[in-house]
Amino acid sequence: MTLWNSIRRLFSSDSDDFDVQLDEFQQKIGYQFRDPGLVRLSLTHRSIIRSLDSPEPSNERLEFLGDSVLGLIIAHKLYKDNPDLSEGDLTKSKAMLVNETTLAMVATEIGLHEYIRLSPEEEKSGGRQRASIVSDAFESVIGAVFLDGGFRAARKFVLSTVYARRDRILNDDSQRNYKGDLLELIQAQGQGMPRYDIVSEEGPDHDKTFHIVVMVNGSTIGDGTGSSKKEAEQRAACVALQWFQNHKSDKAS
Secondary structure (H helix, E strand, O other): OOHHHHHHHHHOOOOOOHHHHHHHHHHHHOOOOOOHHHHHHHOEOHHHHHHHOOOOOOOHHHHHHHHHHHHHHHHHHHHHHOOOOOHHHHHHHHHHHHOHHHHHHHHHHOOHHHHOEOOHHHHHOOHHHOHHHHHHHHHHHHHHHHHHHHHHHHHHHHHHHOHHHHHHHHOOHHHOOHHHHHHHHHHHOOOOOOEEEEEEEEOOHHHOEEEEEEEEOOEEEEEEEEOOHHHHHHHHHHHHHHHHHHHHHHHHO
């Protein structure tokens, strides 16, 4: 995105040239909407609605729809392409392909984040780079494509953006679901459920750092920090899994 576009978006709360940008956006994602109102809605974050005190809806309902459409498409494709994978392995693969981190990465790579309609305040605070906002907008676009062109159009979009990157995503250790792996391990050992506690929150609302510990049977076995509770919990679970691995090695020796 050019410097001029950034400045223009920052000081124009309603993005007067947004309709022109929509043509560029549709070319970039490889889908031409029959209903331009749907693509506009899919890129409208709730912050700009609040800042304008406008009755216009945000993309939250489309996000809800797009999330379900995305999950079905990815689940179906994984099922067809991997006849030897167990239900558990299919579930893990699907989780890696549809999580917030993956969707934000894909959306950024295709340039979708540049076109999200944000309030000036959200823009200034880095909202265009915030994974939750970008991934939600991506799901909203999927929902919009589904409503505009049907399941076949949505499937083509999802497969060409998300599934086409599956090898890189599934081989990325940073995408591993450490919380799920820890839960599976603990339940297999009959130790109940892990508990995640927030130790501290630091920083302003738009730039917080969370410190979280994970406990099993009253004992702390891992801790982690992150810019979101989810990230901090994943890091704490990763440390906990390493603790179990070390503990197992100690017993073996």
